[in-house]
Amino acid sequence: MDVEILSRIQFAFTIMFHYIYPPFSIGLGLIMVICEGMYLKTDEKVYENMARFWTKIFATTFSIGVATGIVMEFEFGTNWATYSRYVGDIFGSPLAAEGIFAFFLESGFLAVLLFGWNRVSKRTHFFSTCMVALGSTMSAFWIVVANSWMQTPTAYEIVGTGLEARAEITDFWAMVFNPSSLIRFAHTVNGAFVQGAFLVISISAYYIIKNRHLDLAYKSIKIALGVALVASLLQPVLGHEHANVVAEYQPAKLAAYEGLYESTDHASMYVIGWTDPETEKTYGIEIPGMLSFLIAFDFDHKVPGLKEFPKEDWPNVNLVFQTYHIMVGLGMLFIALTAFSILALKRKNLHEKKWLIYILIFSVPLPVIANQAGWVSAEAGRQPWIVQDILRTSDALSKAVKAEEVLFSLIMFFCIYLLLFFAWIYILDKEIKHGPEDAVTSYSHRKERLDMFEDKDEE
Template sequence: MNTEILSRIQFAFTIAFHYIYPPLSIGLGIVLVIMEGMYLKTGKIIYEQMTRFWIRIFALIFGIGVATGIVMEFEFGTNWAVYSRYVGDVFGSALAAEGIFAFALESGFLGILIFGWNRVSSRVHFFSTIMVALGSMFSAIWIVVANSWQQTPAGFRIEGEGLKARAVITDFWEMVFNPSSMDRLSHAIIGSFLAGSFLVLSVNAYYILRKKHLEIAKAGFKIALTVATAASLLQLFTGHHSADGVAKNQPAKLAAFEGHFDSLAVADMYLLGWVDAKKQEVSGLKIPGGLTFLLHQDFKTPVKGLNAIPEKDRPTAVNFVFQMYHIMISIGMILIGLTLLASFLLWKGKLFEQRWLLHIFAWAVLLPQIGNQVGWYAAEVGRQPWVVYGLLRTSDALSQSLRAEQVVFSLILFTLVYILLFCLFLYLLNKKIKHGPVDTHMHIEEVPESSKRDNPILD
């Protein structure tokens, strides 16, 4: 493999591993706000116990997420020096905004969130929970804005030529609200809500199946199911808007999503299939004219295909992009079906009797994670051969002095370290889950009168 492919593999590996954790912290943050809000509203200790328990899980996820994210910032300089120079002004402003408005907010209030019980008032602690949840979302905002600028650059001018060229911001807010940023942000945030809520669903399903911590587990399952159901349905709308934006701004990527080559034909929508890029054929189960209808609300308007785009500017791994995109959609539909079925059974009062469904929920924690990962792969590989769409090619963005053997060596080391971190994460997570949410010195019936007197919200 050449240096470019190895560097792409290395960055893809590090960002894919890191991307396990931020969606979990974003989704878990919103669930924590609801849990603690329920405690303050009802005064029931079960909500305090579950909030305390999930705060411990949140702290673990946050810590591993920070550790795994540091490596990527160094890779910008070591592997992608030309890229770093080219987008330095754009990424610099976005990362600075993340540090000021997101990371400082989240990490600052995290200490109160973890250690503030019985040390600050209930209002202050609840406020810190909200701030941590907002901080995690603000972090996603600036990262997605920076990445979206690469997909649909706006609000800039180019200074210099060749390897000395760089993008300089001319309108900060035009850069922030570039044509794809809001669609991609909403899609990423909702995906994070699914990741966090399904983690809570999985753990509580496990407790219910084992007949442990039943009162807390059932209450926590209901809260997470509400978030997951709303998020799974909202993801339909955010995904549709995002696809409309891709059709307008990155037609080559959309054509790769559906394996559409001929610009003179209406575009079919495939439920599953296989792309033969050499023959420019797709075999599989399809809805004739389905993509045309979704984009234009008719079955006659042609959709721009890959053949209308110069070969050097097309995605090369069309089948890979096609498969990743369709796996993402399939998982999204499965999540909708699961959450609607569970919500219906909960309404009927029969949910917790369905052990087969609880077993599915115990393992379904993997589905949002896979969906988030393959969606990211589809978006990033579908952008190729551009690292900044239409402006800077991936092959031109590499560090000029980098050698393939150096990348192989660092990739091996990163793989070993990340495997170690992942094993540590699973060990600590498993240990906390087996310990459970109930402390033996606390009762779960109601808030003691002394606590009520000290709680300004419950007064």
């Protein structure tokens, strides 16, 4: 394989592995805020134990996410130096903002979150939890801004010519709020809420089937199912708005989403299927006219097909088509699964449906797959452009890097990341089996001990 293919595989592997963890952190952050907020409101010990336990799970996941995210920043300099030189003035700005305004906020309050339970007041600790959760979300915002500018570049000018040419920002805030940034941010974070909630659902269901920590398990699964259902219902709405932006600014990507080769005024939407770029045909179960209707609320709206664009500008159509439909299909499954589970909770017979509990336990990889598939369809759909209509991926490579060097580093990353993954699974398994009951001393218990010591001093 040549250096371009290897570099793309390496970056795809490292970023997809890294992206296992941030959605868990963002989703768990919301769950932690809800649990600790309930503790403040009710002063019930179970909510404190819930907050403490999910904080431990959060910390384990957050640490792996930070470690795996650093690698990608170096890849911009090693494998994609031409890209970094050409658009680094723009792409580097939101990355710097992420470090200053989000990561420092998150990491600054993380120590209070983890070690301040018995050292600060309940309200101060709750504030630190909120700031860590906000920092996780704001990190996502700036990363999505940088990526969205690559999808819908605005507020820039090309300075210089030839090898000295580079893109520079003309308006920072116009770059930040480019046409796709806000809707992609909402869609991304909402998907993270689903993923984090399903981790809580899975662990809580495990405790229910094992008949352990039942008070915590039922309260946790109730909160997580509520978060997952609301987020899952909201996701198709956000996805529809995102698709409208894609239709306007990246019509070739939209055509690949639905395997549409010929421009048509009654474009179908496929529920499931297969597309063949060689014969330029798509087969499967389709809803006639639905794509046209979703884009313009008009069944006769004309949607451009892939043949409207040069063939060298086509993405990998079948990859984009399949990953997009995997994401959508799993999203529909999440709505059905969470709604049915909440109904079982309301009827107080969830514990009787062991088949459902086992499904909930083993459902945790599904949101990960859905989020990964969504990003693959978004990124592969932009190809062959690394920055839409400005810079091709083949032109963004480093001039000095060699294929064998990329292959060696890819193998090395694979081995290291595999070890990190198993370490994360091992620690997670250990924390789950240990459970939340030995969590530590609550505020109320700490006060009782202090009062006891004061009484002894008086004696």
